Amino acid sequence: MPMLALACLPAAAASPSPAQCLVPSKPGGAMDLTCKLAQHALHDLPGPARQGAVPATDLKLRYLPGGVGAVAWHTLVSQRRAEADTLVAFSGGSVLNLARGKFGKASVDDVRWVAAFATDYGMVAVPANSPYRTLRELLEAIGRDPKRVLIGMSGTIGSQDWMKMALLVRQAGVDPRKMRFVALEGGGEQFVAMDAGHVQAISGDTSEALLNAGSGKVRVLAVLSEHRLPGALANVPTAREQGFDAVWPVIRGVYMGKDVPEADYRRWVAAFDGIEAQPAFAQMRRDAGLYPFALTGDALTRYVRQAVADYNRRAVEFNLVRER
Known part of the structure; x- marks a missing residue:
């Protein structure tokens, strides 16, 4: 298969x-x-x-x-x-x-x-043509002006996708409650919203990224695992490798x-x-x-x-x- x-x-x-x-x-x-x-x-x-x-x-x-x-x-x-x-x-x-x-x-x-x-792991992704090429670049942009980066996630404040992003932005010196996000219904909707340009980033899961990464329209910036993952995401660095202690x-x-x-x-x-x-x-x-x-x-x-x-x-x- x-x-x-x-x-x-x-x-x-x-x-x-x-x-x-x-x-x-x-x-x-x-x-x-x-x-x-x-x-x-x-x-x-x-x-x-x-x-x-x-x-x-x-x-x-x-x-x-x-x-x-x-x-x-x-x-x-x-x-x-x-x-x-x-x-x-x-x-x-x-x-x-x-x-x-x-x-x-x-x-x-x-x-x-x-x-x-x-099991799979949390991940952060952006469109393939995004100006943000690393997790640090994305988080620094959010730090400069949280309102300029709209994040697609499943659920609202306190949801799993919110928590994952909150762990990251807090380490970038941002109050997580200042994040600007859109609450969507599941990973499928997140990628549809990003493809349509409605959001600039996604807080989601690696399995969902794998379903969509093959289209060439997605750039996965980080996986929230202890070590790099095998397979199609093997070249994606962990958040820890990029200086952010988040495993999910x-x-x-x-x-x-x-x-x-x-x-x-x-x-x-x-x-x-x-x-x-x-x-x-x-x-x-x-x-x-x-x-x-x-x-x-x-x-x-x-x-x-x-x-x-x-x-x-x-x-x-x-x-x-x-x-x-």
Whole structure:
């Protein structure tokens, strides 16, 4: 399967199976990619992933954008909480939104966390013809006059994309609340807005950059990883290499309704455990522009609880008030 082929694959054909993966964004972003990776891994890989009567060979995608994940969350929690074969894509950004109260009076225990099976990293990009050729040049321009650089990001103040950019601009001596940005619905919209000239930079994720960098219209200035990433972004320096201490991994996975029977929940956990055990999955994940990460079931639930606590501590650094 060629590089990023998963991003171009359509949803599975219609089937009697009710199994669905809900994408909490418009097509073309990393949430879409998450469901497609699950869809094709469960369909194509042999062995344990297919042995638990999981109806995954016809896992269908349904798009529920809105509120940067809030619409899909509330749809599942209020209307579909007992559906045994409905999954919802999530990311580290979803967990941050949950922590910050952007899903309303919601908690980690309102859903069942099934599996996280990939990660990518934050990144900053500009148009290929931008005058800013390095992260430092971009941040210095923001420092001189924050109003002159409009940044496209998914979500508003306190969102994951806002937090990533806030970490950077603060190190450039800028009050993050003075950033000028446009809140968009997912990575696909960010690149559309930048291509149209509506924004001068993007705070997003590496998987989304890989979906768009091949067009020749995008210049990725920095990746927010500890070390340079392999593959198509190998020549992009990290933020740390450029003098800015910012690392932001973004896990990707799926959750399901709180009232799903235990046996059904465990079927899906076992299915994703089976996927991770397949050597071919590592290549499939690389083809999607994602990197290794694997937690399921109870271990993932503990991880998400800790992440909520960590995000709340970070929010205090930026004097952000939790939404209610």
